[in-house]
Amino acid sequence: MWDFPLFPSQASTNAPRLDALMLFEVGVLIFFSLLIGVLVVGFGIRFRRGNAVDRSNPPTHSQSMEVVWIVIPMILSILMYAWSTQLFFDLYEAPADAAQVDVVGKQWMWYLQHPQGRSETNELHVPLGRPVKLNMTSQDVIHSFFIPAFRIKQDVLPGRYTSLWFQPSKVGVYDLFCTEYCGTNHSNMIGKVYVMEPADYEAWLSEKGVGPSQAEEGERLFVQHHCAGCHRGSQTVHAPKLEGVYGKPVPIQDGKDVRFVTADDRYIRDSILLPQGEVVAGYEPIMPSFKDQINEPDLLKIIAYIKSIANRETSQ
Amino acid sequence: MSASAHARRDDGRPADYLSDTSVASWLLTTDHKRVGILYMLSVTLFFFVGGVIAGLMRLELMTPRGDVMSTPDAYNRMFTMHGVIMIFFFLVPAIPGVLGNFLLPLMIGARDLAFPKINLLSWYVYMIGGVMGVWILVYGGVDTGWTFYTPFSTMYSNTYVVTAAVAVFITGFSSILTGLNFIVTVHTMRAPGMTWFRLPLFVWSHYATALIMVLGTPVLAISVVLIGLERLFQFGIFDPKLGGDPILFQHLFWFYSHPAVYIMVLPGFAVISEIIPCFSRRPIFGYRFIAFASVAIAIFGFLVWGHHMFVSGQSMYAGAVFSILSFLVAIPSAIKVFNWTATLYKGSLRFDTPMLYAMGFMGLFTIGGLTGLMLASLAIDVHVHDTYFVVAHFHYIMVGGTTMAYLGGVHFWWPKITGRTYSELWGKLSALLVFVGFNLTFFPQFLLGYLGMPRRYFEYRPEFQVLNVMSTAGASILAVGFVLPLFYLLLSLRKAPDAGPNPWGATGLEWQVESPPTTHNFHEPVLVTCGPYMYSPEEAEREYASQHVHTA
Numbered sequence: 001m002w003d004f005p006l007f008p009s010q011a012s013t014n015a016p017r018l019d020a021l022m023l024f025e026v027g028v029l030i031f032f033s034l035l036i037g038v039l040v041v042g043f044g045i046r047f048r049r050g051n052a053v054d055r056s057n058p059p060t061h062s063q064s065m066e067v068v069w070i071v072i073p074m075i076l077s078i079l080m081y082a083w084s085t086q087l088f089f090d091l092y093e094a095p096a097d098a099a100q101v102d103v104v105g106k107q108w109m110w111y112l113q114h115p116q117g118r119s120e121t122n123e124l125h126v127p128l129g130r131p132v133k134l135n136m137t138s139q140d141v142i143h144s145f146f147i148p149a150f151r152i153k154q155d156v157l158p159g160r161y162t163s164l165w166f167q168p169s170k171v172g173v174y175d176l177f178c179t180e181y182c183g184t185n186h187s188n189m190i191g192k193v194y195v196m197e198p199a200d201y202e203a204w205l206s207e208k209g210v211g212p213s214q215a216e217e218g219e220r221l222f223v224q225h226h227c228a229g230c231h232r233g234s235q236t237v238h239a240p241k242l243e244g245v246y247g248k249p250v251p252i253q254d255g256k257d258v259r260f261v262t263a264d265d266r267y268i269r270d271s272i273l274l275p276q277g278e279v280v281a282g283y284e285p286i287m288p289s290f291k292d293q294i295n296e297p298d299l300l301k302i303i304a305y306i307k308s309i310a311n312r313e314t315s316q
Numbered sequence: 317m318s319a320s321a322h323a324r325r326d327d328g329r330p331a332d333y334l335s336d337t338s339v340a341s342w343l344l345t346t347d348h349k350r351v352g353i354l355y356m357l358s359v360t361l362f363f364f365v366g367g368v369i370a371g372l373m374r375l376e377l378m379t380p381r382g383d384v385m386s387t388p389d390a391y392n393r394m395f396t397m398h399g400v401i402m403i404f405f406f407l408v409p410a411i412p413g414v415l416g417n418f419l420l421p422l423m424i425g426a427r428d429l430a431f432p433k434i435n436l437l438s439w440y441v442y443m444i445g446g447v448m449g450v451w452i453l454v455y456g457g458v459d460t461g462w463t464f465y466t467p468f469s470t471m472y473s474n475t476y477v478v479t480a481a482v483a484v485f486i487t488g489f490s491s492i493l494t495g496l497n498f499i500v501t502v503h504t505m506r507a508p509g510m511t512w513f514r515l516p517l518f519v520w521s522h523y524a525t526a527l528i529m530v531l532g533t534p535v536l537a538i539s540v541v542l543i544g545l546e547r548l549f550q551f552g553i554f555d556p557k558l559g560g561d562p563i564l565f566q567h568l569f570w571f572y573s574h575p576a577v578y579i580m581v582l583p584g585f586a587v588i589s590e591i592i593p594c595f596s597r598r599p600i601f602g603y604r605f606i607a608f609a610s611v612a613i614a615i616f617g618f619l620v621w622g623h624h625m626f627v628s629g630q631s632m633y634a635g636a637v638f639s640i641l642s643f644l645v646a647i648p649s650a651i652k653v654f655n656w657t658a659t660l661y662k663g664s665l666r667f668d669t670p671m672l673y674a675m676g677f678m679g680l681f682t683i684g685g686l687t688g689l690m691l692a693s694l695a696i697d698v699h700v701h702d703t704y705f706v707v708a709h710f711h712y713i714m715v716g717g718t719t720m721a722y723l724g725g726v727h728f729w730w731p732k733i734t735g736r737t738y739s740e741l742w743g744k745l746s747a748l749l750v751f752v753g754f755n756l757t758f759f760p761q762f763l764l765g766y767l768g769m770p771r772r773y774f775e776y777r778p779e780f781q782v783l784n785v786m787s788t789a790g791a792s793i794l795a796v797g798f799v800l801p802l803f804y805l806l807l808s809l810r811k812a813p814d815a816g817p818n819p820w821g822a823t824g825l826e827w828q829v830e831s832p833p834t835t836h837n838f839h840e841p842v843l844v845t846c847g848p849y850m851y852s853p854e855e856a857e858r859e860y861a862s863q864h865v866h867t868a
Binding site: 004005006007008018021022025029031032036037039040043044047048049050053055056057058059060061062065069070073074078080081083084085087088089091096107140141142144146148149151153154155157158159162168175178179180181182183184185186187188191238261295296 | 338363387388389394459460463465467471473512556557561562563576596597598599600601602603604605626627628629632635636639640643644646647649651653655656657658660662663664665667668675678679680683686687689690692693694695696698699701702703746763766767768770771772773774775776777779781782783853854856857860861863
């Protein structure tokens, strides 16, 4: 009965760093709780009614004491703030070499797509020691992706992408929870994260045979949804080519002005679903919206395809 | 009885405010003391309704599988109703509605609040919202969580979201009316000589609370109206499928709901600042710092709402700003705790029931506040956000803080309100049971949260069970601690009034009139000539010694 855990396992590079900060703050908590506790109990015993002690001229104010108990907590607060904000900023920006896994949450399951082509449900397989970036969206309500052993969490929103990154540091199987209340089976929107040796991970990826990669799937969809009809050089329709576009600034016609927007996941997503919003300068706003026609996983595949041709020269 | 209600008593004193017992006299009263009693009856009712729901939830969470309630939906409705009832119908109105209404005019030497009819109206408005809340509970409940997050609440939930939104909207107006009344009363109705720095700290805290009620509650009203518009007419404000932004709702909601935390806890500070000097028999330490800390909390409380949204997808720079502001808002709270502690030094301390509650408050509020610093730390919040750590933290503030303070205040002013004393032995036992039961219930939840158990989970991983069983065991002790006062306080009403005007030997103006007070509060014009809390510990010791010499 008494072998229940009191502390979560540390399985990412972030976990021990976060736990160090946590232990420091627990120390601060214990110090001040004991301070108040000891003073309250101590004064309670010493100054209890009937105990003969000096009670002459009880002080009613003291500028210097107020300064002491404002300045000391302030200094500790700023220290904790600087430490935790540093860790938080590190958590925010994924390293450039992180492998991207796309995540779609919906009531009440997680769909995860690896770039190599394999997808999974409520399970995430990742290689040990390599940074992984999750690019996440939701098909319906807000969810939240939480791996306690990695000490990371990020809300997953409908209509936009949020991201999260981690570097697993210990082989094992860890819990995955949805932590934003999302309806009836919220508590069953859970899964497992498998941290594997890189070789095992490679084997796992090709376990079901080497299929098309996510980008190849995306190219198929690109043709199937007739994107290619216009965006691959058409005689009749004047549409921008998409080779070499991803990650670069794109000129957008904004009334009489032109402004630049980086062609990232958000821009491509919005251009497919809300094509009239940000039209490239020099082109007519003639593209139809694909809202409600392409589901979230397919959108991510098309984006993966457009990303995969980022280094290709425009064919004309 | 009612025939003689307006008659004078045998000894020639005018009848007290309780002597007219007709139903109409209660439902049409504009006496601030009677409105306070109406609030007391209603918040007590809602507290026990919310408490029974909490008990059912704890029972369900005894085992990892869902087995007490038939479906996850039943559990989801339970935690939503628990939150809605406890926050909007108990915590927000409890101390201001009951003790604030009753005591604020007495403390400043006034005949009543500035707008007595509006005061009664606020209770009716509150009850309309409350009855709607209970109606929703009986007819199936709401399953959005008390936070009503979009787009779940607007487009996906199949429950009475709009009715709940209307109930919250209506109840909000009762807060606004109470706040308005308090502000005008404190500005215009102080007795001659009652300068701002002679006000009891109870009044300062309620003044700060009233500011938040008036400035913050309209934003809550706007948020729930927008929910209604999107749900009924597909307005496209929050759901991205309709072109809305789900994060916008969180900004609007927390812009009220974080300051609302201070609406709930500042009145707790109000009560503690009265109890501690009285039972220490000495002036409070750092009066001005405590007074200004209340106002500082009311102002800074409006600038920290984004700390509920560190993982929501808001910008990391926004997170960084909200984080530092959240650390800073903790400073005024720390000032208060340190000043209360210093007030014990060189006092002549008695440990009657209100003092035990106040000391419990200091310990639990300190832990609640310091765990708040952990949540203000961005990287830690990423891990513990929406886990049981947060649940434990805000229960330390809301139950360990506000509810302990409310009970302490009820025990402190019960002799004034009813004219009766209660059994000290049972009172001390209840304070002890609440303190022990509370810690056993909620401390394990800190551990559960750091382990990663998410909140609002109907079923959970088996390794979390032992801590959950502890929590449920604690909840049953806590329940006994909460039910006990109901019995011995009500039993005290069977006696003839025995308290006398000032059983604690306290200094406030409210203690200078009869218990229970007469309808008109004061018999002659009040003139204030000194500050509050003019206690003397040496005097108290002499009195104590002389009594003991006589009895020995």
